[in-house]
Amino acid sequence: MRRRLGWIAIAWLVAICALALAVYGSAPVHAGLDERTTAVASQLRCLVCQGESVADSPSGFAAGIRALIRRDLRAGETPAQIESFLVSRYGNRILMAPQSGGIGQIAWLAPPLLVLGGLGFVLTLIFDWRNRGRTPVLVADSYLERVRAELAEE
Amino acid sequence: MKRLIGVVFLVIAAGVVALLASGFGRNPATVRDPLVGHPAPDFTLAAYDGTTVSLRALQGRPVVVNFWASWCADCKVEHRALLQAWRADRSHVVFLGIPYQDSRSGAAAFLRRYGGGWTQLRDPSQDTAINFGVWGVPETYFIDRHGVIRAKVTGPVTAATLQTDLREIAG
Numbered sequence: 001m002r003r004r005l006g007w008i009a010i011a012w013l014v015a016i017c018a019l020a021l022a023v024y025g026s027a028p029v030h031a032g033l034d035e036r037t038t039a040v041a042s043q044l045r046c047l048v049c050q051g052e053s054v055a056d057s058p059s060g061f062a063a064g065i066r067a068l069i070r071r072d073l074r075a076g077e078t079p080a081q082i083e084s085f086l087v088s089r090y091g092n093r094i095l096m097a098p099q100s101g102g103i104g105q106i107a108w109l110a111p112p113l114l115v116l117g118g119l120g121f122v123l124t125l126i127f128d129w130r131n132r133g134r135t136p137v138l139v140a141d142s143y144l145e146r147v148r149a150e151l152a153e154e
Numbered sequence: 155m156k157r158l159i160g161v162v163f164l165v166i167a168a169g170v171v172a173l174l175a176s177g178f179g180r181n182p183a184t185v186r187d188p189l190v191g192h193p194a195p196d197f198t199l200a201a202y203d204g205t206t207v208s209l210r211a212l213q214g215r216p217v218v219v220n221f222w223a224s225w226c227a228d229c230k231v232e233h234r235a236l237l238q239a240w241r242a243d244r245s246h247v248v249f250l251g252i253p254y255q256d257s258r259s260g261a262a263a264f265l266r267r268y269g270g271g272w273t274q275l276r277d278p279s280q281d282t283a284i285n286f287g288v289w290g291v292p293e294t295y296f297i298d299r300h301g302v303i304r305a306k307v308t309g310p311v312t313a314a315t316l317q318t319d320l321r322e323i324a325g
Contacts (some may be wrong), residue, residue: 046158047289060255061289064280089287111169117163124159 012119037070040079044086045096053096187287187306194219194297195285199263199275202258207250207275209301216323217248217297220311221288223256224264229292232310239316240272247324252277254291298323 029040042057046062054062054069065086072082086094098107188197194217198208209217220236222229240249249272252262261274277283286295296305296319305319 060280064255064284067279067285086284088188089284090289091186091287097232106173110166114163114166114170117159117166121159121163 012115033070033073036073036079037066040069040073040082041066043079043096045085047090047094081110156300182194187308189287189295189303190306192303193301194295194303195282197275197277197282199252199277201244202262202274202276205273207273209297213282213301214299215248216246216299216320216322217250218320219250219252219286219295219297221252221254221283221291221292221293222287223254226291228310229264230268230291232292232294232312233270235311235313235316237269238313240270242325243320244272247320249273250275252282254283254288255280269280294319296320296323 037109038055041062042053044054044065046052046054046057046059046065048059048061050063054065056062069082070086073079083095092099100108181211194209196210196311198206198277202205209219218239222232236249251270251272251274253274254277258276275282290308292307292310294307294311295303296307298304304322307315307319309322311319
């Protein structure tokens, strides 16, 4: 049972790491211009849409941003430079995910910390509950003597 | 140990809940604009009347830049206030309009119907709009004599907001 719980904990950690990698993952360096444009656009929020990225939205706003990304990538700018420019114009709200530096780290660290903390709390409760039945019960000698005497009388 | 983990968990959870709860008291539409207080991005655009306008060349005069569109309902709402401000202040304030995601004929029909004699600039690539951080019209920028953006109104301007912001850049 304890080993199984250990595996569950490891599986949780692996899932969290995979999620972080998926979010942080960047486009392959040798991808085509279309793929690189889409990769950058997918990290940006369409500000006139509900929960859509610039890559997914058919809006004129998103089309304008995609055109700018494409042109800047062709001119040799890096995705980080393009994102930085757009953040300087629209603020952090243009980003689909919070920035990984500064105060934005809280948003990244809090969820896994909460999950790990909750997991640890639940595991501790389970271990405590399982061990409760095995813990020897401490009884005073005088009480034991009295019980034995009463049993002997019967 | 169990108690310690529980306390740490509760402290973190309380922090996150407090952070989220603080957001309920704020209007998500009132986001501080990163360009206010900074020099306005320069542009050189062709006007519908055939001239070319450079923002840098206008330094020394207060400038109002209004991004709008003929299909935008709020642009109709604000137009009367803009027209009145332009008539009152055009001698010492430069008014510029930049139609956003609009056709030339649509913009021209709007101006014929509702009036407005200030210069209208073409921004077909939306580069200038993006440079100013425009995402939905109407958006109006108030630029002082030194080329610094002193205020931005997202949504329709009113006579009152125009009066306040014009005083700030023209004062």
